[in-house]
Amino acid sequence: MPLPSFNPVEYSAQLAAKADRFRADFAALGLPEPAIFDSEPLHYRLRAEFRMWHHDGRIDYAMYDPAEPGKPVLIDEFPAAAAPICAVMPRLRDRVQASETLKRRLFQVEFLATQSGELMASLVYHRPLDGQWEPAARELAADLDIRLIGRSRGQKIVLDRDWLLEEFELDGRHLRYQQIEGSFTQPNGGVNRKMLAWARAQAVGTGADLLELYCGNGNFTIALAPLFDRVLATELSKSSVGAARYNLEANAVDNVTMVRMSSDEISDAFAGGREYRRMRGIDLGAYRFGTLFVDPPRGGLDEATLRLAGRFDNILYISCNPATLRENVEALQDTHRIGAAAAFDQFPYTPHLECGLHLVRR
Numbered sequence: 001m002p003l004p005s006f007n008p009v010e011y012s013a014q015l016a017a018k019a020d021r022f023r024a025d026f027a028a029l030g031l032p033e034p035a036i037f038d039s040e041p042l043h044y045r046l047r048a049e050f051r052m053w054h055h056d057g058r059i060d061y062a063m064y065d066p067a068e069p070g071k072p073v074l075i076d077e078f079p080a081a082a083a084p085i086c087a088v089m090p091r092l093r094d095r096v097q098a099s100e101t102l103k104r105r106l107f108q109v110e111f112l113a114t115q116s117g118e119l120m121a122s123l124v125y126h127r128p129l130d131g132q133w134e135p136a137a138r139e140l141a142a143d144l145d146i147r148l149i150g151r152s153r154g155q156k157i158v159l160d161r162d163w164l165l166e167e168f169e170l171d172g173r174h175l176r177y178q179q180i181e182g183s184f185t186q187p188n189g190g191v192n193r194k195m196l197a198w199a200r201a202q203a204v205g206t207g208a209d210l211l212e213l214y215c216g217n218g219n220f221t222i223a224l225a226p227l228f229d230r231v232l233a234t235e236l237s238k239s240s241v242g243a244a245r246y247n248l249e250a251n252a253v254d255n256v257t258m259v260r261m262s263s264d265e266i267s268d269a270f271a272g273g274r275e276y277r278r279m280r281g282i283d284l285g286a287y288r289f290g291t292l293f294v295d296p297p298r299g300g301l302d303e304a305t306l307r308l309a310g311r312f313d314n315i316l317y318i319s320c321n322p323a324t325l326r327e328n329v330e331a332l333q334d335t336h337r338i339g340a341a342a343a344f345d346q347f348p349y350t351p352h353l354e355c356g357l358h359l360v361r362r
């Protein structure tokens with residue numbers, strides 16, 4: 001896949017072609033007409049990372065075309081990135097270039113922005129960070145008015161905090177989300193809000209209790225919780241579970257129990273497998289689960305999780321990989337039909353498409 005070119009004139013046609021492919025790929029599985037949710041055509045990415053290329057006494061941002069992996073493509077701008085990232089990129093490069101301490105063996109720069117206006121950059125080095133780095137970095141952070149983190153092998157220097165606070169309105173609620181550096185967060189903030197609204201619309205009326213797997217920092221959990229009596233939410237990553245707990249409190253959501261468990265562990269617990277210390281005090285039998293919400297990584301659902309899914313009347317499935325989504329829906333064909341579908345264009349100008357399905361027990 002070559003590096004994308006960002007031409008808003010081509011955007012609508014590209015999205016239409018992706019949606020057609022989605023329809024065609026799922027036609028045999030009884031896909032209803034999907035709702036199509038577009039992205040902003042530019043400045044839609046809240047995360048962007050670049051290698052730093054050192055040459056002729058200067059440094060430049062670089063990306064790699066997978067078709068020519070040995071050859072850096074030097075870039076001055078990255079129009080997919082959120083406007084605050086675009087604005088700070090040249091200023092950060094010039095300031096780093098002017099400081100030997102900040103520049104030496106700088107390998108990569110990772111930006112994270114929020115729609116609420118916060119911005120963080122992580123400077124990743126191929127050398128241990130010494131006592132001179134921190135004062136230079138503090139000056140840089142103050143000049144650019146951003147949060148800054150320095151990383152090197154086995155070393156992480158956080159100047160103040162390693163997270164941002166995202167805030168936005170959703171269906172009349174003001175939501176707050178801690179987003180931790182290095183942990184998963186949805187890259188396209190505008191499209192994420194459309195995914196949350198779609199998921200909420202699908203969940204209305206499914207009632208009873210919700211089981212959520214792969215909940216990350218509670219992105220969907222916080223949005224969906226008021227529509228259910230009780231929610232059991234699970235996630236593998238320790239830092240994401242920490243953020244999710246923070247977010248439950250920050251949003252005054254009190255009907256969610258959060259457990260750090262992998263999808264196969266929670267599937268095993270439901271199947272009456274071994275006893276899990278992390279499940280102590282949680283009586284699975286006392287829940288009245290009507291809905292399962294899953295948003296797995298690209299690999300989709302494993303066998304044990306598919307068996308667990310088959311027990312639910314409603315499965316809300318958000319997927320960043322239509323190929324594994326299709327395999328999983330095929331495996332559930334005997335018990336579930338597709339009640340509603342959506343395509344979310346998280347990744348404009350690439351072939352990737354995020355999909356949402358509401359699977360309903362036959």
Ligand SMILES: C[S@@+](CC[C@H](N)C(=O)[O-])C[C@H]1O[C@@H](n2cnc3c(N)ncnc32)[C@H](O)[C@@H]1O
Nearest residue numbers: 184214215216219235236237262263295296297
């Ligand atoms: C696509 S992200 C979705 C996160 C969240 N729903 C959101 O919207 O931000 C997938 C999440 O699954 C978690 N994960 C990966 N493998 C897992 C596993 N085997 N069991 C449970 N969670 C897993 C990752 O840490 C990540 O947070």
